[in-house]
Structure formats: structure tokens, C-alpha cells
């Protein structure tokens with residue numbers, strides 16, 4: 001029977017640490033870290049994600065700046081907004097909530113964000129730094145996965161890791177982080193042959209697919225650490241992961257649930273990245 005790693009508890013612990021750092025800055029009368037979030041249009045899911053980020057900032061005492069632009073915003077107007085935030089010395093981190101409404105080019109927007117304020121870690125320079133093992137910003141969900149592994153006491157060095165999913169958002173960066181920590185990494189995708197057999201070799205299995213309960217115990221090696229990144233909605237409207245928790249929990253050594261697993265870690269890592277950007281702007285290494 002697996003031990004269950006509650007991301008919600010780890011995230012709470014991380015937020016507490018950040019709140020303490022901000023309290024110290026306040027006591028010293030210092031400038032506070034500030035995250036700018038740009039939302040274009042009224043996609044309900046995006047609105048709720050943005051509100052979650054605003055709330056998380058408020059809870060730790062971090063300043064935030066929410067910029068809500070109408071869906072009629074042009075590419076030129078959005079680029080100008082990003083440029084203004086790049087130049088604003090009171091802003092440490094900039095995040096543009098994706099997806100953008102149809103007609104707006106995400107790639108151009110990501111490339112416009114200053115590399116030192118790119119707390120989502122999507123800018124090509126930061127992507128390159130991750131691959132070169134240089135210090136930069138790493139996407140929040142993959143960082144959250146690695147933090148959970150560390151808290152499980154799982155050292156990736158020498159282990160076989162299998163990542164299911166190869167997106168730029170999750171699969172590819174988490175695979176690179178595992179490789180950087182000396183795991184032997186296999187990346188699977190929709191064309192992978194005999195996926196269950198590949199997954200059964202994994203000491204560390206990361207599922208980032210977007211298919212409810214696809215990963216049953218048949219995919220899991222006895223005692224493996226299983227991290228479920230997937231967020232899927234069932235017909236009854238409940239959230240569920242990519243892993244069939246009830247069967248997987250019998251075989252894994254460690255497992256993360258959905259909800260309360262990777263999800264809360266993503267926001268905690270966004271706050272952590274914003275603190276890193278802040279210390280960088282203040283000329284301090286942390």
C-alpha cells in the first residue's frame with residue numbers, strides 16, 4: 001500500500017516559508033515582491049486560475065497587479081502592455097494567463113516577457129537554460145513534481161524515470177529536470193508502443209497526459225513513486241487525475257492524489273519563482 005504525498009500540505013509549508021520571508025522584508029521596511037498577472041478575455045477557467053493566483057499572493061503578503069484586458073485586445077496592445085510591465089521596476093514577475101483568445105499569438109507574447117521576470121519559465125532563453133543546466137526560471141508544475149519527489153525522500157540519481165507526456169508545459173521540462181538529477185529518463189507520448197510495459201520499468205512514474213484514470217496498476221512497478229499531474233473532469237463534474245488512484249495505491253510505494261496533489265504545488269512554485277525574481281532584482285542570490 002502506497003504512502004500518499006499530499007501536495008496541499010507541502011504547498012502550505014512552502015507558502016508559510018514565503019510568508020515568513022515577506023514578513024521579514026516588511027519589518028525591514030524593504031520593497032515587497034510583486035507579481036503581475038495579465039488576463040485577456042473572460043474564459044471562466046482562466047478567470048478562476050487568475051483569482052487563485054491573486055489569492056495566493058495575498059495570503060503570503062506578496063503584492064500583485066492584476067491586469068484584465070478585454071477579448072478585443074489586439075496583439076500590438078498586448079505586446080505594449082507586456083513592455084510596460086518589463087520596464088516597471090516595482091514588478092518582479094510577469095505571467096500571461098494562457099490560452100489567449102483566438103487570433104492572439106502566444107509565442108510572441110512569451111518571447112516579449114523579460115527573461116528575468118519570466119516566472120512561468122516559458123521564455124526560450126529560460127527553456128535553453130534548463131537544458132544547459134544553467135540557473136534560470138523553470139516552469140512551475142515540473143518544479144512542483146520535483147519538490148514532491150524530494151519530500152518523498154526519492155533521489156532520482158540512478159533511478160529509471162518514465163514521463164508520460166511531452167508537452168513544453170509539463171512533460172518535456174519535468175523529464176529534463178529528472179535527467180539533470182541523474183535519473184535515466186524515458187519520455188512517452190501518444191505514439192509510444194506498449195506503454196504499460198515501458199511504464200512498468202519506472203522507479204519514478206510521472207503521468208502528464210490528460211486522460212482520466214488511464215494509468216492503472218498494470219502500468220506500475222511495485223514500490224514506484226507515482227506523480228499524477230493530470231487534471232480531468234468526470235461526467236459527474238468531479239476532478240480526477242490520469243492515474244487510477246484506487247488500483248495504483250495498492251502497488252505504488254508513493255503516490256500523489258488528485259485533487260490536492262500537484263495542483264497546489266504549481267501555485268506555490270509560482271510564488272517561489274517570484275521570490276527568486278525579486279531577490280535577483282534586489283541583487284541578492286537565494
Ligand code: NDP
Nearest residue numbers: 141165166167170189190208209210229230231262263266
Ligand atoms: P498536452 O495535451 O499538451 O500533452 C499531453 C501529452 O500526453 C502529449 O505529449 C500526448 O502525446 C500525450 N498523450 C496523449 N494521449 C496519450 C496516450 N494515450 N498515451 C500516451 N501519451 C499520450 O497536456 P499538458 O502537458 O499541458 O497537460 C497534461 C495534463 O496535466 C492535463 O490533464 C492538464 O490538465 C494537467 N496539468 C496540470 C497542471 C497542474 O497544476 N496540476 C498544470 C498543467 C497541466 P503527443 O505529444 O504524441 O500528442
